[in-house]
Structure formats: C-alpha cells, structure tokens
Amino acid sequence: MTHSIPHPTGVVPPLARLVMKTGSLETLRPANVAHWTKIAEMLRAAFPQGGAQRDDVHLFTSYSAHGLAQPEVVTEHDTKLMTVARLLLEHLMEANGQWSYLKAQPWFTDGGHLVAIDANYYPNREVKGGQPQFHKDTAGNNVFVNLLFDNPDPIPATEWLVDVGEPGFRRRLLQESLLPPGYLKDLDEARLHLRATTAADEPVSGGVTEGANTYVSWVDDLIWHATPTDVNRHAYTAAQASVLYDLVDARSRAGSLSHVYDGRIGEFVSVPELLGSIAECPTTHLRHVLGAKFGPQDVDYPTVDVLWKKVYAGGEGRARYLEDVAKRGASEWRLTGHIANASTTDPGAPGSSQLFETPAGLSSRRRRNSDPATKVDVLLALLTQIAKGHPRSFLRTWVRVIPRNSEEGRRAFPQR
Template sequence: MESTHKTSKANKKPKKRKFNKKKRSNSAGDENAPNKYQKAASTHLVTTPSDSEEEEGSSDAEEITRRDTFPGQPIEQFQPSIGNSRPLAPLLMRSGSLNDLLTGQKNTWPALASTMKEIYLPIQKKSKDPAQYYAELFNAYYAHGEKPKVIPGREGGRLGSGIDDTAEFLKNFMDANGQWSYIENQDWYQKGEFVIGIDVNYYPDRSGLKDAQPAFHKDTGGNNIFVNLIFDNKDPIESTEWFADAEPPSADRSAWQQSLLPAAYLDELDKTRKALKAQSDSTTSVQGGVSDGPNTYVSWVDDLVWHATPTVEKRTPFSVAAAQHEYAQLNSASTKQRFAHQSDKYGTILGVEILGTIAEAEDTALHKWLVTNELSAQDITDKVARQAWQDLYSKNKGGKNTFLADAKIRETAGPVWLITGQYSEANAYDERLEGSYSVKETPISLSTRRRANSLDTGEVQQAREANVGVARSFIRTWVRILPRDSAELKKIGGI
C-alpha cells in the first residue's frame, strides 16, 4: 500500500499549525542527560486493574506478580506478544549481559571501559558540575556499501586509538542485538537515500544524581531509531524504568518527524504501534527492578518506548479532593506562559499533566473538547492546556464545577491517578536540525500504571546500597537516520 507519509529535506522547518487543527495521517535514555546538541531540558483511559485500592504513595504496596516484574530476568521476556509480526517488534526493548549476547566472539568492552574510566573519571571529578559531566567520544557515519566515517568528539582525542576500537566494538554489539540487520534490510538505507549517524558519549559516573520523581521521556531529537546503554558493572544494578508507547505521536511530533525520516520507517512505526496496541496488556506495570549479570546492556526503539532514570521515589496521588485544593492556583496559573505552580500539599503541579491525565477518560468534558478540536490527550501542550482551561474550567466562566466533575470521572475511571510533576519530553531540541524544538507530551496510561520500583523497592534498594561508592559508568549511543544531503553530512564533507 502506498505510504501516507511525505518525506522532505531534513532542514525544512515544519509549518506551524493552529492548536485546534490536527492533521493526521491515515495510519493511526536510562539516564536523563542531554548531550551538547540538546537543551537540558489514545483517547480512552487505559487502566491497570488492581486488587488493592491503596495508592502508590501509601505504605502498603500492592503485591507484584512474577509476570508483572521479575528483576533479574531479561527484559525481552516482558515484551508484548507481537512476536515477529513487525520487523521492529523484536527490537522494542532488550536487555541482558554482554557476556551472554557476545557469545563466540571476543568481548572487548571491559578493557575499553577500564581505559575510559581511567581517562575521564578524574576529569569529571574536577569539572564545575560533576553530576552533569560526560565525554563526547565520537560520531560515526555509515552509508550502504561504503567505509564508515568516524569524527572524534570534543574529548574523544584523549582516547586515541581507542576510538576505532570502540567503533568496532559497537558495530559488533549492534550486529549481535539485531539492530544492524534491521537497518541493512531497509530500502531507504540500501538505496543510499539515508545514512546512519551514531553519537557516542561516555558517562564516567552518574551515581551522584539525587532521587526525584521519574521523568519519563524519549532521547530523540526526532530522528533517533535506537538507543543503547552499555554499563561496566560487575554486580547487579538498577534497571531502566520503561513501558511501551503504543499511542500515535502528537501532531507536533508527527509533523516534525515527517520532515526528517523516511516514509517507510514512519509507516513501520505506525504499524508496530497498532500491533502493540492490539496485543498490549493493560495489567503490565512500568518495568524496572534490577538487572542481573555483569556488563549490562539496554537497547530500545526510541519512538516506541517511554523510559526514565531508575528511582525509588513514589509519584503523587491525585484525586477530586486534590483538584478542589488546587483549583484556585491552577486557575491563576492558566493565564501564564508556564501553566504550573508549586502546591503546599502536592508538590509541583503542571497544568499540562493534570489536564493530560484527565483527558484520558472519554466521558470528560475535556476529552470531548479535544475531539471537537481534532486533538487527543497526547496533544496537550502548555498552550493547548491554557486554551482548554479558559474554554472549560475558567473561574470567569463558572468552570470550577466542570473541572471537579471531570476530576471525579477521571478518579473513578481507573484504579489510581498518579502524577509526577515532571514534563515528559517526546522530542528534544537538537541544534544540528534547523527548526528543531522541544515537544512535550503526556504519556498515555502512565498515570494509571503501577511502577515496579515503587511497589517493591526491596531488591532495588539492596542493589543501590551494594553499589554505594561504585561509579555508575556507561556508554550511550544514539543511532540516528540522516538524509544523504543533510546539512550535518555536508559539514563533515559527506560520506
């Protein structure tokens, strides 16, 4: 069937759309650390049935079944059972030990990791902001049938010949986990219309980050295909928190990605989302727990996964009573550029998150307002939230009763209503892409899903305590799709 997506130049800025006119196609990183290119920065309610009415913030945790989360078992075991019906499906989220993945071949990672730590950890300790430090190693570019081009990063030169050794190791790793096989089978890559660019950064120690409520996000600037994290741990460590994103992207993200990515890849994402949606299990918790085995790796398809840095902090329960308590401050904040305020009882309150989670319930006035404006819950930005508030909930229009009525519908629609007070970035700013901007979305179903790390913190806490004083070191790669004639490639003289 002919693609419904249009492909244009990577540097073409998408047209700005009015918030209330949503144009749709016919188809439906562990560590939250930006790199130098990024600024630090469905319409029905999917519920998670529970035998317990206790909220996540209570002291009595709901029992987790072995099926919901079994720390130490490879993450592949938790994937929705869509099998190989879609080529991307087996690559959705994978994790395990390199010792098991790279069987039959030499694993050079321990030696490489030791060298990197020896070079970069002392630099991190002397940096102005050690908690945010990372080393930009290199960017590698691959075109079908041609020799790869490796460009050292800001601090890559310190690694010397280790750059080539690391590039070779990562190529073997991506071969073993199936990512290169997927790429090499795509027409857009075989025909030379698009190439692969891989950003490689090293983090000597991310153990100093303070615990906070989970900030679920995607790493992409819009053109990521895969994300890989490879740790040099010897003992069990906390696993990345994640759940599958089976929802269509917001109109903003969709329009932006249509200017960047091959039409065939966008269609494959849509088809995989549909397969995930059809086979999804609404009883599944947000995964987390502990990853067993040395030299842990985590790999995922960025567009199809919401992920967060692991934390044992619990989210904040919200309710009709909370809505009543926060109404006046929400109403006041709704006229400001940043629709948010600090509550004396519930922490950070984001208008976009409160309205985004209310909108998941179909019977709310807000949900119906979105449908009328050809939008969905995932389209709620600060701008859309402000307009929705003025139209529906504003005190000047007597909207308090409507707001509380919607809050009641939302509270009774699911077993829990949990908020993070954190923006969820679905598309990050990337200075290499002209017209790039940050896109925030409310992850559908997150507010009703239990989190493994808050339901049973025992094993997570044990792993955390065992690693006190041990550097949380890892390498991160972003595997991106680039048009052959992109400005980024022209800047390096092509490939």
C-alpha cells in the same frame, strides 16, 4: 531478557521485535565481555569522575552509507580508543538486531540516507533521588538508543514503558520533516501491534538488572524511559485535584500556566501533566474537546492555557472541571510532577525543537519500583554499588537517520 509483551501468532512488525531488549552482554555477546572490560577501564582512565566534563563526554559520531566498507568517524579523542569502542558498539547493534533492520531498509540501500551513531560516555550518572522523569532521547531523527553499563554487579535498572499512544501533533510534524516515510510507516505498524498486545495495566518496568555488563536497547519513539528512582509518584484523588482549581485558574489568568504548588504534598504539580492525565479518561469534557484528531499527548505547554480557558474557565468551567476530576479519580491516578520531554533541540537536526507530551497511560500504571519488595531490591543494589565504590558508568549511543544531501550528510561525505 527481552520485553514482556506477549506477541500473538503471526507476523510481528520489525520495530515491534526491536522495541526493547535488555540483559547481560555475557549472554548476548560473550566474546565481547573481555573487550568491554578493557575498554571500560580505558574510558575510566581517560575520563575520570569530576573531570572537565560535567556529566557526559561525547566520544564520536560515525556515519555509515550503503556500499562503504567503513564508516566516516568524527572525534576529538584518542583514535585507537574510539575505534575499539565503536567496534564494540557495532557488535552490540548487530547482536540486538538493529543493524540488520537498518541495512535492509530501502531508504538506506538506495543511498538516500545515512546512519549516524553518536556515542557518549557517562563516568557516573547517579540514580535520581526524586520523582521519575520520563523522556525520549531524540531530536526527532533518533531511531534507536543503546546503553552499555560497566557494572560488575546488578544495579538499579532503567525504568521504561511502551509508548502505545500516537505521537503528539507537533512531534508527528517534526518526524515527517526529518525521517524517511518508510521508517514512519514501520513505526505506525509497530505501534498498532503494541497497542493490541500490551496490557493496559502492565507495570512500568524497573527493578534490578540481571547480572553484570548490562545492555539496554530500544526503539526511541516507542519507549518512554527514566533514570531509576525508588521515590513513589503522588497518588492523586478527585478531592485533591478539586482543591487545585483556584490555583490553576489564577495562574491561567496571570498568563503563567505551567506548574502550581500543592501544599498538601509539598511539591509542584505540572499543569500539562494534570490535564493530560484527565484527558486519558474518554468520558471527560476535556477529552471531548480534543476530539478524534488530538489526544492526551497533545496537552503540552503551548496548548494547556488554551484548553484551560476553553474548557475550565469561569463558573461553568469550574463545574466541568469538578465533573472531570471526579471521573478521572474513579481509577488509579498518579502524577510525577513533570511533563515528559518528547523531543529536544539538536544543532545537527535543522527544525528540531523541544517538545513535551503526556506519556499515554503512565498516570494509571503502577511502577515496579513502587512495589515494596522491588524497592528493597533496588535499595540493596544501590547500597552495594556505593559500598564497593562502583560508579554508574556507561556508554550510550543515539542511532540517527539523516538525509545524505543534508548539511550534516555533506559534511560527513564532502567528496561523494
């Protein structure tokens, strides 16, 4: 299947068409199923669970330039195995439409940028037992992500929601320093389209995969995703949030405003997530202070203390806080206890840094995995996987765009 967004008639922006695609390799590329079965077998033998790697193995990075028949490949592993894995992943990207998009872009065809594909192998990425941790797989220059699972049976599916919010101010600045203007324009057009066509109450996708050999392909900047879990988020109320005021205010005065412990639920609450979710209500004092230029996605670790002192500190601030949580508590309100990682540091992306944001709309959306019937399906799939001794193993690609004249680009093509 593809994503569940109803597209209106007319032209759909190219990245909106690619925003999320998932299904079985048997349907997408049936000719490659036998290849993937053999490659997965070789990967399991080469990189067994509990080996030298802790979680994942970096297999290779391939660099493609317009006009070159073959990419440059950098790897420390068996060349033949890496070659067949690379060809399989390229077939996946051709079938899901990513390569067609990339090869048609002027910033690629004019030779100004390269496409770098990082491939990693996970021998066994276990399903989480705690709150979902939504994030993006990027250091600012990652455009597509692909997962290809080695699953003979249905497994718990990756959880995801479309990111219809504008990038946070810091993320936007990072993107402008790393990505071609043409790609940023395509992102903006896709975001406008998705915002107009995505229902505000569309549940966070999850559940169980359809069939075997599952692939998941998406536009990284337009999706928040998480390793699946059947644990519910914390349903919050105005009364619960009101009790946190003194704890948060004390933390602010101590200069350590990140998390506070909520004894009633027995877990920590992320203050940026709490305030970011309050800012999603357009009539709150906090949203008014953020103004038109900023939004909930800009409530992160660097700004949360400034916002607290400006809006909620002191006697009048307490009154504003109580008013705001009453307004926010009038509708669905759920917290994960985490703030989402919107960008990470990558040595290959100069200027990249770890950035955090509040995913737009997440606190008011239901998750499929919190539905009782879906929860049973997820649990049964997980127990079946464990009973049969099948690890949650998969290939992952990060598809990055890098300037050809960058340090990384010059290393890939030193003589060209």
